[in-house]
Amino acid sequence: MSANATALEHAHDDHAHHDHHQTFITKYIFSTDHKMISKQYLITGLIMGFIGIAMSLLFRMQLAWPEKSFTIFEIFLGKWAPDGVMDPSIYLSLVTIHGTIMVFFVLTAGLSGTFSNLLIPLQIGARDMASGFLNMVSYWLFFISAVIMCSSLFVEAGPAAAGWTIYPPLSALPESISASGAGMTLWLVSMAFFIASSLLGSLNYVVTVINMRTKGMSMTRLPLTIWAFFVTAIIGIVSFPVLLSAALLLIMDRSFGTSFFLSDIYIGGEVLHNSGGSPVLFEHLFWFLGHPEVYIVLLPALGISSEVIATNSRKPIFGYRAMIASILAIAFLSTIVWGHHMFVSGMNPFLGSVFTFTTLLIAIPSAVKAFNYITTLWKGNLQMNPAMLFSIGLVSTFITGGLTGIILGDSTLDINVHDTYFVVAHFHLVMGISALYGLFAGVYHWFPKMFEGKMLNKNLGYVHFWVTAIGSYAVFFPMHFIGMAGLPRRYYSNTAFPYFDDLADVNMMITVAAIVTAAVQLVFLYNFISSIFYGKKGPKNPWKSNTLEWTTELKHIHGNWAGELPSVYRWPYDYSKLNEDETEYVIPGQDFVPQTVPLQENEEEMNH
Amino acid sequence: MTVFLVLIVIILFAVAIWQMNKIYALSKGNSSGESGEVANEKDNRINAKLMVMFMVFLYFLMFYCFWHYSKFYLPEASSAHGGKYDNLMFISIALIMVVQIITQFLLHFFAYKYKGKKGQHALFYADNDKLEFIWTIIPVIVLAGLIIYGLFTWSDIMNFDEDEDALVVELYAQRFNWKARYAGEDNILGDANVRFIEGINQLGIDPSDVDGQDDVVTQELHLPVGRQVVFKLRSQDVLHSAYMPHFRAQMNVVPGMITQFSFTPTVTTEEIRKTDYMQDKMRTIQEIRKEKSKELAAAGEPALNDYDEFDYYLLCNKICGESHYNMQMKIIVESQEDYDKWIKTQKTFEASVAQ
Numbered sequence: 017m018s019a020n021a022t023a024l025e026h027a028h029d030d031h032a033h034h035d036h037h038q039t040f041i042t043k044y045i046f047s048t049d050h051k052m053i054s055k056q057y058l059i060t061g062l063i064m065g066f067i068g069i070a071m072s073l074l075f076r077m078q079l080a081w082p083e084k085s086f087t088i089f090e091i092f093l094g095k096w097a098p099d100g101v102m103d104p105s106i107y108l109s110l111v112t113i114h115g116t117i118m119v120f121f122v123l124t125a126g127l128s129g130t131f132s133n134l135l136i137p138l139q140i141g142a143r144d145m146a147s148g149f150l151n152m153v154s155y156w157l158f159f160i161s162a163v164i165m166c167s168s169l170f171v172e173a174g175p176a177a178a179g180w181t182i183y184p185p186l187s188a189l190p191e192s193i194s195a196s197g198a199g200m201t202l203w204l205v206s207m208a209f210f211i212a213s214s215l216l217g218s219l220n221y222v223v224t225v226i227n228m229r230t231k232g233m234s235m236t237r238l239p240l241t242i243w244a245f246f247v248t249a250i251i252g253i254v255s256f257p258v259l260l261s262a263a264l265l266l267i268m269d270r271s272f273g274t275s276f277f278l279s280d281i282y283i284g285g286e287v288l289h290n291s292g293g294s295p296v297l298f299e300h301l302f303w304f305l306g307h308p309e310v311y312i313v314l315l316p317a318l319g320i321s322s323e324v325i326a327t328n329s330r331k332p333i334f335g336y337r338a339m340i341a342s343i344l345a346i347a348f349l350s351t352i353v354w355g356h357h358m359f360v361s362g363m364n365p366f367l368g369s370v371f372t373f374t375t376l377l378i379a380i381p382s383a384v385k386a387f388n389y390i391t392t393l394w395k396g397n398l399q400m401n402p403a404m405l406f407s408i409g410l411v412s413t414f415i416t417g418g419l420t421g422i423i424l425g426d427s428t429l430d431i432n433v434h435d436t437y438f439v440v441a442h443f444h445l446v447m448g449i450s451a452l453y454g455l456f457a458g459v460y461h462w463f464p465k466m467f468e469g470k471m472l473n474k475n476l477g478y479v480h481f482w483v484t485a486i487g488s489y490a491v492f493f494p495m496h497f498i499g500m501a502g503l504p505r506r507y508y509s510n511t512a513f514p515y516f517d518d519l520a521d522v523n524m525m526i527t528v529a530a531i532v533t534a535a536v537q538l539v540f541l542y543n544f545i546s547s548i549f550y551g552k553k554g555p556k557n558p559w560k561s562n563t564l565e566w567t568t569e570l571k572h573i574h575g576n577w578a579g580e581l582p583s584v585y586r587w588p589y590d591y592s593k594l595n596e597d598e599t600e601y602v603i604p605g606q607d608f609v610p611q612t613v614p615l616q617e618n619e620e621e622m623n624h
Numbered sequence: 625m626t627v628f629l630v631l632i633v634i635i636l637f638a639v640a641i642w643q644m645n646k647i648y649a650l651s652k653g654n655s656s657g658e659s660g661e662v663a664n665e666k667d668n669r670i671n672a673k674l675m676v677m678f679m680v681f682l683y684f685l686m687f688y689c690f691w692h693y694s695k696f697y698l699p700e701a702s703s704a705h706g707g708k709y710d711n712l713m714f715i716s717i718a719l720i721m722v723v724q725i726i727t728q729f730l731l732h733f734f735a736y737k738y739k740g741k742k743g744q745h746a747l748f749y750a751d752n753d754k755l756e757f758i759w760t761i762i763p764v765i766v767l768a769g770l771i772i773y774g775l776f777t778w779s780d781i782m783n784f785d786e787d788e789d790a791l792v793v794e795l796y797a798q799r800f801n802w803k804a805r806y807a808g809e810d811n812i813l814g815d816a817n818v819r820f821i822e823g824i825n826q827l828g829i830d831p832s833d834v835d836g837q838d839d840v841v842t843q844e845l846h847l848p849v850g851r852q853v854v855f856k857l858r859s860q861d862v863l864h865s866a867y868m869p870h871f872r873a874q875m876n877v878v879p880g881m882i883t884q885f886s887f888t889p890t891v892t893t894e895e896i897r898k899t900d901y902m903q904d905k906m907r908t909i910q911e912i913r914k915e916k917s918k919e920l921a922a923a924g925e926p927a928l929n930d931y932d933e934f935d936y937y938l939l940c941n942k943i944c945g946e947s948h949y950n951m952q953m954k955i956i957v958e959s960q961e962d963y964d965k966w967i968k969t970q971k972t973f974e975a976s977v978a979q
Contacts, residue, residue: 104946179943185879186862186944192799193945279880282818282828283799283861295863295878329738330746338756360865361876362857362883365782369775376767380760386727387759393734395747400671400739401663408675408735412682415727419720422767426774428781429713432698432872435865435941471661478667482674483640486681493685497693502869504941507949513939514931517909519696532637552660559662592746607746622750 046156048148051572053155054133055466058459061126062544064162068117069534075110078102080520080527082509096174104508108177109195111506115180116203117165120210123313123451125158128252131316131458132221132245134466138565139239141230141582143575146223150216157213161206168202176203179506181302184277184295188269191284200270204263211260218249218256225249230564232584236340237611239563239588240326240333243340244319247347248312254351255308262301269293299361303354310447311350315343317454318385318414321407323588324457325389327561328404329396330607332589335388342381342388349378359427360434368427375425379418386415397592397607401559402477403461409485410453416489417446420496435506438499441492449488456480456540462565463547464558469570470551471558476543480536487533494522562588562610585614587622596620643674665742672739679732683725699901702936702957703871704888705781710872712777716770784886790852793845795938796827797857797864797877799945802938802953803827804845808838808972818860828860829973837974840967845938845955847889848963854886867941868955870896876942889957893936896957902934 047053074093077086085100096106133151137144145151168175177195178187182203190197225246229238238246268274269290277298278290326333333339355363355371389411398404420442423429433439463472498519503510510516510523557566564584568576590609593602595618602609602619615621663671701710738746794805794813805827807813814836820828829836847853857866859877866885867874875885896902909931917927940951958966971979 104949108943108946108948183863183942189862192862280818281861281879282821287818287821291880294880296881330740332748332750334749335751335756337751360874362878362881365779368782369778372774372778373771376771379767380763383763384756384760388756390727390730390734391749391755393731393738395749396734396738397740397744397746398668398672398735398738399663400668404663405671408731411731412728415731416724419724422720422770423713423716426712426716426770426778428709428774428778429716431781431874432709432869434874435867474661474663474667478671479641482643482678483637485678486636486640489682489685494689494693497689497696500698501696502698502867502939504867504939506943508946509949512950513937513952514909514913514928515934515937517912517931518905520912522693522696528634529637532634554661589750591748593748 046152048144048152049572049574050133050137050145050148050151051466051576053151054130056155057125057129057133057158058466060159060162061122061130061455062541064117064121065126066541067166068114068122069537071110071114071117073531073534074102075107075114076527076530078107078509080524082511102508105174105177105193105195107508108179108193108506109175109199112176112179112182113165113169116176116207118448119180119309119313120207121162121165123447123455124214124309125210127451127455127458128245128248128312128316129155129158129217130455131241131320131462132217132249134462135239135241135565136221136224136245137228138465138568138576139242139563139588140225140228140233141564141577141584142224142228143577143581145220146228147220150220154213154216154220157209157216161209161213164202164206164209168199168206171198171202173197173199175199181299181306182266183302184266184269184298185281185283188266188278189281189283189288201267204267207263208260211256211263214252214256218252221245221249222253230581230584233611236337237584237587240322240336240339240343241316241319243343244315244322247343248315248319251308251315251347251350252312255305255312258301259305262298262305265301266298296358296361296363299358300354303357304351306357307354308350310443311346313447313451314414314454315346317410317451317457318343320454320458320461321389321410323563324403324407324461325392325411326589326591327461327559328399328401328407329392330399330591331392331396332587332591332593333388334391334394335384336587336589338384339388342384345381346378349374349381353378353425356425356427356430359430365427372425372427376422379422379425382414382418386411386418399559401460402472402474402481403457403559405478405481405485406453406457406460409481410450410457412485413445413453413488414450416493417442417444417450421446432502433499435504436499437495437503437505440505441495441499444495445488445492449492456484459544461559463551464554464570465565465568467548467551468572469553469556470547471554472547472551473543476539480540480543483536483539484533487529487536490529491526491533494526498522560606560608562590562608564611567610567612582612584611586611593619663740665740668740672736675732675735679728682728682732686721686724695904698869699896699899699905700891701870701872702889702891702896703873704890705777706872706887706890708777708780712773715773719766719770781887784852784854786854786886787852790854790886791848792854792856793847794827794856794858795845795866795877796841796860797866797940797944797951798826798860799862800940800947800951801843802845802866802940802951804842804953805829806840806842806967806970807835808840810835810838813856814839814973816858821860824976824979825973827858831977837972839973840970841973841976842970843953845953846963846966847955847957848960849889849892849957851960852886852888855884857883857885862944863942864940864944864951865942867939868936869939870936874941892957892959893934893955894958896936897934906932906934 089097089102090100096103174195176199186192265276275290275293277295278293281288322333353375356375359368592607602616792807796803812835814833815830816828818828857877859879864877871887873887875883913928936955938953
């Protein structure tokens with residue numbers, strides 16, 4: 017360990033017994049403590065999630081009952097819903113902002129931000145993040161970006177409406193859609209803040225994992241959660257700056273008359289001066305982030321489910337090293353598959369072939385992960401806690417959604433399902449629902465760690481899981497079929513074509529399922545809020561887990577451990593390990609061996 | 625039908641919630657000394673059962689969707705390459721459904737079978753290189769097959785050779801409609817750029833280019849059957865995408881560049897109207913529309929217009945503004961003779977400018 021870290025340790029040893037003098041502001045608002053910051057991320061993420069899901073209900077209602085009048089539209093959309101009928105342009109805004117909020121604010125910041133912050137120091141045995149200050153700045157930049165994004169909803173000409181991928185020229189020219197004026201500007205500014213926040217956070221995670229592991233915590237003794245967060249942070253550092261550059265160039269095109277993405281355009285009765293740019297360039301830049309982003313969203317969820325499944329199966333995760341190798345392979349491949357979003361963009365067909373190849377390659381590590389999860393369940397002693405259910409649910413949706421990726425990743429097959437509801441079904445299952453399940457699994461599992469031992473009500477958790485599980489399949493599975501019927505996404509209504517009239521029933525059923533599924537999230541919300549205040553206190557290590565975070569006291573203290581930092585003697589997955597004679601568990605009567613327990617007599621050493 | 629479907633969904637959910645409530649009530653009674661919010665043996669048992677029920681639900685849902693919704697899949701492809709496309713699609717779907725059925729079974733069955741019980745020991749089973757190898761190599765082989773098949777088809781479709789008698793057509797996208805420009809007698813499209821747009825010359829054809837004088841601009845896309853068409857796509861304002869699902873064809877239309885796609889239509893509009901698939905579909909749609917019209921009439925609104933004949937269509941499939949959802953063009957596939965007759969009635973660029 018570096019001298020720096022040792023010094024830090026001493027400093028904290030002094031503090032450990034008499035708490036810092038903290039005012040309300042330093043404790044709850046401008047906190048530099050990773051545990052508080054993680055809660056801030058989670059709560060902000062949940063609020064954004066609430067907004068994002070509410071939006072999806074609004075546009076789902078329009079799709080099920082096209083151009084019907086609803087009082088609820090009048091209330092929420094105001095002038096955008098004259099007589100309660102949704103306006104086509106606000107429909108586009110809703111899908112755009114729904115996508116943006118869910119992908120970036122909920123599943124990136126809400127998921128990775130929350131659990132990287134909470135778990136990295138606690139699971140590697142560190143007092144805090146490498147830089148508590150940067151960590152605080154990172155959260156507040158995220159907060160600013162969330163505020164800006166929300167404020168864009170109230171702009172006169174409407175929030176951004178060019179799709180969450182904001183392809184120019186639509187996003188560059190207010191002449192093409194009024195929402196590309198102030199609404200788009202705020203979108204871009206908000207994302208710039210978001211990217212800065214994400215970069216500061218990611219750098220911090222990487223530095224912390226590399227430098228601040230406690231004694232004995234080698235890389236191959238890290239829980240898979242940490243591996244996932246670590247690699248996610250690296251992908252973020254590699255790809256987010258590219259989105260920033262795309263956003264900057266777009267800002268230039270919008271405001272300073274450059275032509276990076278614009279050429280030969282006639283709009284609003286006149287020819288624009290722009291020439292020589294190409295929207296395809298923007299698509300490349302956007303998806304260079306956009307695709308790794310999928311894994312930025314997904315890997316933390318997979319990390320969380322690895323940990324939760326192993327703990328609740330009372331078994332080691334199967335193929336620990338293979339899991340790490342898959343994470344690394346996915347991370348590497350994720351940066352060279354972006355072109356599969358652009359098979360029909362007009363780029364050279366040869367590039368399409370290359371991207372098909374790399375895309376289908378990424379199915380291999382994904383398959384390995386799925387099989388390893390299933391094998392981990394095999395011959396386990398499964399404890400059906402809500403977190404475990406959500407993790408199993410994740411594996412299920414990850415498989416279902418991942419498999420249709422084989423169709424979309426094949427350039428030939430993509431031709432006819434590109435930008436249809438087939439795509440919508442695919443990515444909602446594989447990254448939307450799966451990552452949300454990961455988020456929920458994490459919240460149910462680590463809630464006691466966040467709120468000083470208080471636990472979420474398990475029965476409400478069961479209701480939450482089962483209704484969500486049924487509902488999300490009912491929403492997204494039938495969607496594949498309307499996609500294969502050739503129904504394009506982002507259509508305000510499908511009634512302009514009599515040809516699609518027979519799909520109306522399916523759309524209605526999907527919307528009903530979506531409303532029910534969203535409603536049951538209120539159960540979770542109630543559970544979450546009431547448990548923060550009135551939750552039953554559980555034991556120190558409620559899930560009988562091996563990892564370090566459960567060795568800390570229930571009460572949060574700055575520096576996490578009161579005395580010395582714990583030392584680590586083994587990997588985190590010694591569940592149900594038998595002694596050398598195979599007569600009894602390593603620790604008699606206890607089916608788990610925490611990482612802090614040294615090698616026992618009569619125990620076979622593993623190479624971890 | 626609609627009401628029935630919605631009812632089924634609502635009832636299913638109601639049953640689910642009712643069941644949950646029962647569990648809730650049941651498990652509240654006995655937390656048997658253990659810490660309250662950690663799953664006890666009873667929770668394990670109930671949730672394990674629910675896992676099986678969920679698996680049944682999932683299989684039912686998949687079966688239901690394939691049974692009732694696979695009719696939504698587009699009719700047999702009306703283009704020469706479309707058969708290969710559909711073939712690849714069916715192979716892929718069959719393959720992934722096999723994997724889906726097996727893996728979902730294993731996942732949920734294991735979750736049921738190995739539910740936690742007091743005194744049950746989990747097996748400490750951390751690694752097995754052979755297994756890992758097997759489930760790495762199987763996807764590798766299967767995917768390799770798919771990739772190779774897919775890539776051959778892809779390069780057939782995209783790196784097409786232009787036949788000598790290929791018909792060159794420009795598809796021109798502007799918010800929110802499509803136009804087609806035929807190359808005329810010389811089969812060469814005249815140069816064009818948005819900077820030439822003026823008055824009647826909406827496509828910006830270069831008036832000084834000789835090749836463009838015989839070009840024909842139309843609102844409908846007529847294609848002769850059995851003859852290769854090479855589409856040159858051009859946009860006037862923002863990104864669009866020319867999506868012709870029945871021909872398994874799609875290409876983005878990008879301002880500032882000309883993209884291209886090619887296919888050979890094989891089924892005329894008349895022919896596809898007569899297929900069983902289309903007749904069934906039209907009957908269903910007409911019934912739906914009749915019913916809706918009745919509802920509308922009851923509310924004092926005008927009835928829906930009739931939809932008695934199917935026509936191929938071209939859709940915009942890249943978000944392009946408020947009316948994106950209604951940016952379409954009719955496609956008519958007909959015999960060469962009919963096509964020739966039709967094109968003769970259309971004005972050339974030269975003629976329309978002279979007017």
